Amino acid sequence: MLLVLGTLIGWFIYSSEISSKTVVSDITSTATSTVKVKQNKSWLANYPFKLGLDLNGGSHLVYQAEISSTTTDVDGAMQSLRDVIERRINAFGVSEPIVQTETAKIAGGESIHKLIVEIPGVTDPKEAIALIGQTPTLEFRIEKKVPEKIDEKLLSSTTLSTSTLAGMIDARYEKAELTGRYLSKATIQFDQKTGKPQIGLEFNKEGGEIFAKLTGENVGKIIGIFLDGTPISLPVVNDAIKDGKAVITGTFGIEEARSLARNLNYGALPVKVDLVGTQSIGASLGTNALNAAVLAGIWGFIIVALFLILWYRLPGVVAVVSLAIYTVIMLAIFKLLPVVLTSAGLAGLILSIGMAVDGNILIFERMREELAKGVSLNEGIREGFARAWASIRDSNLSSIITAVILYTLATSALVKGFALVFLIGVLVSMFTAITVSRTLLLAIGVKSYKGIAKFLFGNGFKK
């Protein structure tokens, strides 16, 4: 029964791997085979192994948000920061990016707010950082009623530096209350008559009210949109706009409109962020690491299995079967939860394969002692399990404590991955040691403890 179950789980893992591969190859083959793709994609393909960046290649960026200057609603600010960044990355069609915020206390009780971004497939940190962009400020400025006289010195300077430009802008436009903080999104739209691209702006509720007031008071004037102090669009207000939506028309090409929309979304960052850590892993390095980890896992299993069979003989074989079932269950859990696998996570799995044997060894040693007392084989097995259980429980508890603490306090995905796999491993190993090994040993149904049976249940090098 157990064996059947184990085989079934194994089949699940195997075929889900195969079917996910089939889908990939079909998609890449021809465009005409779309129908075939649908047929081939069984439900199993929905459960692939999820690989972490260090095995898949990609970039991991950590930003620190400067929260002090903004609102009291830190969580809200971080949440909208997360949304904005996620939108930006999604706009580039990267598959499955992860954007999350995290608050950590450092020495002195000071809190730091982090934004963690993981972009699979983008292995050049430069590209990844550019995807997210720096943090330009988006401002709206109103044309001044009486333009100030532009400083002669500024006009006479031969080069147009940033400061000259800023001076000229300050002379003609005054800052409005409205900033990028109130913009909820910018999109590309197309004029229904001319088909020309234009930019649609959408403000949040508060921003919408300010914008309505602003446009109402300044009909016929220019409300300029400035990104990092540079005018990107200088539309004239035709009418008061009440619904918090605005359209920037102009003579943009499609590319220009697209980048403008992106810039506006960039500018909508609610909080200033600083890049404090990056990590990028080349795809080949990731593949190598994955292959190495799989190889280590296979070898680890073989060596452990050989040892168990040579030393414990028949119970050793049982332990190996139980270990195989353990491994299969672990892999199934990785797929189903799913657990994001990193090199450290796989190290945790390999380590846990070694540790999972511990329960079996405790049981076998106890069993051998019981048998030495001269009880029947069946009774020896039962008694051995019963007595070993207290030790198994106690010793695994300490590992569980360690794993939970590690998981809670881990700062890196690597350590978190390890702790999670380790924790699952300990729990599953307790289960397999007491159920699988026990049932299998009893099921072998050897009645007497003599001759071959005695040899098979013996251990070490003595008879």
Add this chain to the structure above:
Amino acid sequence: MFVVKYRKIFYSITALITAFSIFAVSYWGLNFGIDFKGGAIAEVEYQNRPSKESVETSIKALNLGEFSVRPSGDNAFIIKTRELSNVERQNVIGAVVGTTTGATLKQFDSVGPVLGQELAQKSASAIIFVIIAIVLFITFAFRRVSEPVSSFKYGLIAVVALIHDVIVPTGIYAFLGRNGGFEVDALFVTAILVILGFSVHDTIVVFDRTRENLKHAPAKKPFFEIVGESISQTFARSINTSLVVVLSLIALFVFGPEATHNFALVMIIGIITGTYSSIFLGSPLLVTVERMGKGK
């Protein structure tokens, strides 16, 4: 059991190893990696690896202060610098990859000091929490044992063994850090914590047996004999369990990915130390403590 009989010899061996480890840590210190100190690390792979000097010269031209270039494998260099700004990073990558054909940036990590501080803080809390949890756990597990050694003392001895198990791998790591460039990183701390859990688990199994044997032993049987018997009964289990874990870790060390190489090594050292201490330090100490209690 010979372990109990010749416990003084084993104490001396233990003392010697521990002394060396303490010396290693205090004299050489630990070589902290960039995830604690902050800094940047780049791994560049070449088709035809240029000389180390030429790479050093091109980085030196950028005036970044201290840096190191270390060969990795047959065709790569690992370059370490202080933390870099965006522009500086481009410059470094440009200097080592840009002009060389067939050069690829395999890996680039940069860690700011804030993250380092956070890691240090969290590592410290994790170690403290694990130790507290384990002491509580042992006290709880042995709450019913009182004669002739109180449960509190079992706990205390387990902690002594625990401290030993942390000091020794740390000391060896300090030695390796000094001589082989091994760095203390987040995974090192993880390994130490797992060793803590594993070692206490090993010690508990031996103590557990002592506890059980005490229950069934005739009143006159001397304590040291009971402890000796308990060690021999659990000897095979302790060695075999650790051996199996060490075997799987060796597979990880030999075949596994670069990222977990040092982790596997620390774990191997730690597990061997942990097994040693539970057999040759923990249980003999039980006997010593019992004798001291009797005033002998």
